[in-house]
Amino acid sequence: MLIGGLIYRRCLSAKIADCRRTSGIVVDNVLKPGGGFDSNWVYHPVVEYLAGKERFIVMGTVGYGRGKEMGSSSDVIYSPTNPQYAFIAEDYYFAPNMLLALGGTFLIFGSVLAVVLMK
Secondary structure, rough: HHHHHHHHHHHHHHHOOOOEEEEEEEEEEEEEEEEOOOEEEEEEEEEEEOOOOOOEEEOOOOOOOOOOOOOEEEEEOOOOOOOOEEHHHHHHHHHHHHHHHHHHHHHHHHHHHHHHOOO
């Protein structure tokens, strides 16, 4: 899992090598169904960002139990050739970061377990 997370994160970083990063402001939170087996409703932040002299908005793909605070800052990654192609940075790296966290947890837990069993 740890190696998979590193590879996945590297692939995602390569995909956005030509993209730019800017800071946006949370202007709204949209309530949507969780999807899949999740019957709960979740909030998706709507972020307004400036690309050049134009303003754009992007909706987050990862839902949260509570809406993000209105007016708070959120990093946005966008394509300079097509500024409407954008996503919230923390949503973009959510899956590989989860793999890295789980892989790291298993590595530490497995190492501690191995040391305890060796005694």
